[in-house]
Amino acid sequence: xxxxxxxxxxxxxxxxxxxxxxxxxxxxxxxxxxxxxxxxxxxxxxxxxxxxxxxxxxxxxxxxxxxxxxxxxxxxxxxxxxxxxxxxxxxxxxxxxxxxxxxxxxxxxxxxxxxxxxxxxxxxxxxxxxxxxxxxxxxxxxxxxxxxxxxxxxxxxxxxxxxxxxxxxxxxxxxxxxxxxxxxxxxxxxxxxxxxxxxxxxxxxxxxxxxxxxxxxxxxxxxxxxxxxxxxxxxxxxxxxxxxxxxxxxxxxxxxxxxxxxxxxxxxxxxxxxxxxxxxxxxxxxxxxxxxxxxxxxxxxxxxxxxxxxxxxxxxxxxxxxxxxxxxxxxxxxxxxxxxxxxxxxxxxxxxxxxxxxxxxxxx
Ligand SMILES: *Cc1c(COP(=O)(O)O)cnc(C)c1O
Numbered sequence: 001x002x003x004x005x006x007x008x009x010x011x012x013x014x015x016x017x018x019x020x021x022x023x024x025x026x027x028x029x030x031x032x033x034x035x036x037x038x039x040x041x042x043x044x045x046x047x048x049x050x051x052x053x054x055x056x057x058x059x060x061x062x063x064x065x066x067x068x069x070x071x072x073x074x075x076x077x078x079x080x081x082x083x084x085x086x087x088x089x090x091x092x093x094x095x096x097x098x099x100x101x102x103x104x105x106x107x108x109x110x111x112x113x114x115x116x117x118x119x120x121x122x123x124x125x126x127x128x129x130x131x132x133x134x135x136x137x138x139x140x141x142x143x144x145x146x147x148x149x150x151x152x153x154x155x156x157x158x159x160x161x162x163x164x165x166x167x168x169x170x171x172x173x174x175x176x177x178x179x180x181x182x183x184x185x186x187x188x189x190x191x192x193x194x195x196x197x198x199x200x201x202x203x204x205x206x207x208x209x210x211x212x213x214x215x216x217x218x219x220x221x222x223x224x225x226x227x228x229x230x231x232x233x234x235x236x237x238x239x240x241x242x243x244x245x246x247x248x249x250x251x252x253x254x255x256x257x258x259x260x261x262x263x264x265x266x267x268x269x270x271x272x273x274x275x276x277x278x279x280x281x282x283x284x285x286x287x288x289x290x291x292x293x294x295x296x297x298x299x300x301x302x303x304x305x306x307x308x309x310x311x312x313x314x315x316x317x318x319x320x321x322x323x324x325x326x327x328x329x330x331x332x333x334x335x336x337x338x339x340x341x342x343x344x345x346x347x348x349x350x351x352x353x354x355x356x357x358x359x360x361x362x363x364x
Contacts, residue, residue: 008108008130015120019328030326036353038344039328041166041196041307043229045281045347047264048274051230054267058260066259073257073266077237080269081209086242089249092256094195094223094236098160099125100248101191101219101238105157106131113151114160115143117168117335119193122160131157141301141309142170145180158189164196167332167342169303174206181215189244191219195236196305198227198275199282204304209239216241219248224261226306227278228268233261282306285345292355296364307344312362315341321361327354 018039025032070090078085091097098121106112108130114122116138126133132155136148143161152159161180164171177192184190192208208220223236235257238248268274289308293300299311307330312318315338319331330342343354 006130008127012124012127013334015124016334018330019323021328024323024326024328028323028326035326035328036346036350037328038307038346038350038354039330039342040231041226041305041344042231043227043278043306044285044345044350045229045274045278047229048268048271050267050271050274051228051264054263055260058263061259064259066255066257066262068254070257070262073235073237073262073269076266076269077239081207081239083209083212083239084242087212087239087245089238089240089245089252090257090262091236091238092253092258092261093225093234094193094221094238095121096234096252096256097219097221097236097238097248098122098191098193099128100252101158101189102126102129102131103251104244104247105189109155110157111153111155112158112160113148113156115148115165117141117165117337118143118160119162119166120334122162125160126158138168140170141168143172145172145176149180149183152184152188156188158191159184160191160193162193162195164200164304166195166305166307167330167335167337168301168309169305169307170301171200171204171304173204174208177208178211181211181218184217186217189217189219190215191221191238193221195221195223195226197222199279199306200304201283212239212241216243219244224265224268227275227282228265228271229274229278230261230264230268233258233264235261235265281347282345285348285351288348288351289343289345289355296359296362307342309337309340309342311340313339315339318358318361322354322357325357325361327357329354 021035074085074088102125106129111132112126113134136151220239225231301309
């Protein structure tokens with residue numbers, strides 16, 4: 001006798017996360033403090049102090065369930081983005097928002113469209129509903145929006161767009177996204193995943209929440225895991241018109257965001273100084289890494305996020321060599337990019353330590 005799971009579940013390739021520091025320390029007998037992790041696009045500054053204070057206060061109330069509706073955090077988001085509270089969905093990370101959209105909208109027989117080399121969770125969220133994936137070939141490692149529009153068929157209910165994209169770091173300008181939204185049928189929901197929005201230069205940023213007025217089929221997804229430095233807490237949010245927000249709320253776990261996370265996120269949202277430091281540090285580190293890669297004659301994809309995709313050839317060997325040096329980066333063979341590594345921007349001294357080890361491992 002064996003357990004019978006749906007074929008669409010047994011076919012799923014589980015998500016491959018960046019190697020945890022504790023695991024590398026165990027496996028290679030290294031001290032955790034000596035390890036540099038540039039593998040998961042985390043904020044090298046760690047958590048904002050404003051969030052730490054809010055979390056400490058929230059711990060006293062952990063005997064109680066969280067506010068299922070997350071009133072305080074929604075109020076803060078509402079104020080910050082100028083959207084009504086009934087347009088906000090809170091998520092256990094923005095990963096949760098992607099899954100809520102999939103669970104609310106997809107069933108076997110439906111399809112979701114996303115790009116080759118786009119975020120791995122789009123495939124997972126699609127597959128776990130039994131829907132079909134329509135994977136559109138990338139253009140220069142980024143989204144080919146014309147081809148994605150053409151790929152939408154009668155079964156399609158959902159489109160995922162990461163902007164900037166992970167793992168390639170590419171970016172699509174506002175006017176191209178707006179033209180895409182205008183061309184998509186109104187019964188096809190577009191998830192615009194802006195996990196790295198805060199790292200964009202001010203000139204490239206655009207207020208996608210404004211598009212909710214024009215597009216009842218739009219979900220904008222944001223996270224506290226990257227520039228806000230709260231990856232371990234798991235908080236993100238989605239912005240969409242009330243009809244769509246209501247659908248996602250129906251498939252949501254009642255207490256999907258814990259109370260410590262709710263408090264920390266509300267505090268971090270108002271911490272402009274921290275965001276500014278995160279942004280500035282990233283600009284500097286990104287330029288440094290890209291400049292070094294260019295200097296080494298390595299191909300890389302110019303990035304709009306807090307990471308760079310660089311072509312190294314035998315990526316497994318280079319990854320392994322870096323691990324031995326106590327540095328964790330991210331192999332992306334599971335994305336169909338077996339010759340590349342994705343390197344997250346770290347603190348200046350972490351970037352330098354990485355570059356030194358990297359040059360050594362590559363024999364340059
Ligand atoms: C990191 C990332 C997220 C954020 O995930 P969380 O669940 O919010 O931690 C979402 N989308 C993309 C493209 C990402 O790279």
